[in-house]
Amino acid sequence: MMGVRVHRRDGERVRRLLAELGLLDTGRKIRREGEFLIFPVKGPIEGFEIVETEFEPAERRAHSYREVVEVPEELKPLLPSSFDVIGDIAIIELPEGLMEYGKAIGEAILKVHRHIRAVFAKGGKVSGEYRVRELVHLAGEERTETLHRENGIRLRLDVSRVYFSPRLATERMRIFRKSRPGEVVFDMFAGVGPYSILLAKKAELVFACDINPWAVRYLEENVRLNRTNNVVPILGDVRKVAGRVEADRVVMNLPKFADRFLREAMLSVRNGGIVHYYGFGPEEDLFSEHEGKIKAVAGELGFGVEILERRKVRPYAPRQFNIAVDFRVLK
Template identity: 70%
Template sequence: MLGVKVPKKEAEKIRKHLLELNVLNNNFKIKHQDEFVIFPIKKRVEGFEIIEITFEKAMKRPHSYREVVKIPSEVYPLLPSSFDIIGDIAIIELPEELIPYGKNIGEAILTVHKHIKAVFAKGSKIVGEYRVRELIHLAGENRTESIHRENGIRLKLDVAKVYFSPRLATERMRIFKKTQDGEIVFDMFAGVGPYSILLAKKAKLVFACDLNPWAIKYLEENKKLNKVENVIPILGDVRKVAGQIKADRVIMNLPKFAHQFLKEAMNSVKSGGVIHYYGFSHEKNLFKEHEKKIKEIAKELGREVKTIDQRKIRPYAPYQFNIAIDFIVF
């Protein structure tokens, strides 16, 4: 096989040049010989010392667990193309037909993604007041606590005891960029604090409420983890808190039930303040019904609203989307 022999001190420069010429053969390993480096090449190239030599085959690292998983061919098309990663824990949604092969799927994920230490399958839908789901251990360590990193903050949580979606990281950063220095923020359904801890970098105060005692426990830990002092965790029903706080910005991250808490949100926002409302909608009617409800509640309270942004955030189910509406309350 053909190789380009170059002195070690010139190796990196030559490697880049061979890449630019598209002659470097990445299917084979680069060879080291005394004070020289020998690059495998696809064809002869002028200006270099060319030799005939044997190269070892390079092992290609798989990009997806689907490339290495061992399951029957008839169920292979059912493999999900993606899964959630929370810290060093992977959570995958498997159809019933793939559950018997869960261990193989979990081990394939661990093989390809070296930073993942535990793999679970979703065992149920999100249920109950605490918005948690059953998890089925597939492979790796049998633990559900981890530290998740996003947007420059660290969040400690237990995926079996609290609700958390890593897929909203971009949305959380969007809200952070809109938040002004010195604001008072009310995070109505705070969880472990992905909004609260992040917004605390700009806000004067963040009131973070949640019904789940585990969420508040981890929120307290995340305050310390991120050295944040201006977050006020509140354990309890947001209905009992609403009205006692007057915020410049209110976060309503409870898409399934947020419409039931619009009165509480509007009672907690200053005139000219912003509410970030989240919901679920069919693709044929993304915003209309939500906006109708917002206006109805505003009229009931003798207030006015003005929509400043509407967004389709992510698919939630077939033909269903997680949506967001930002509006000012006067």
């Protein structure tokens, strides 16, 4: 087989050149011979020493667990193409028919994604006041606590005890970009602090409330972990806190029930302040119902509202989206 022989010191430059020209045979391993490297090539190239030699086949690394998983062929089309990764824990949503192959699926994920140490399947929907879901252990360590990195902050959390979605990282960054230095922020449903700790980088003060004691325990730990000194964790029902703070910006990340807390949000924001409201909406009419509720509550309180932005955040269920509405409150 044909190879290009170069001195080791030129290796990286030549490898790049061959790759750019489409001449490098990536199915074969590069050979080492003392001070020299021999690159497997698909054809001759002028200006280099060409040699005839043998190359071992390159081991191709699988990119997806679906390439290595052992499940009956007819079930392969059901394998999800993606899963959530929180720290070193993978959480996958398996259709009913694949649950019995959970162990094989979990092991395939561990094999292909070396940084993952534990794999769980979603055992149901996010439910209850704390918005947590049941998890079924599939493979790897039986551990549910992890350290997740997002948007330059570190978050310790237990995936079985608190709500956390890595899919909201972009949305959190969007809010961070909109926030202004020196603001007072009220994170009404703070969880382990992904909004609060990020926003605290610009804000003067962040009030971060959650009713789940585990969430607030991790929130406090994350405040320390990120050396944040302007987040005030509050354990309890946000109804008891609302109206006692006067914020420039209020975050309402409780899409399932946020509409029930609009009064609290509006009472907690100063004149001209902004509320980031989240909800779920059907594809055919994402925002009307939510905007109707926003305007109705403002009307009852004698306030005005100005809708600033409406967005689809992410798909939530078939034909349903997690949506966001940003609005200004005029008192």
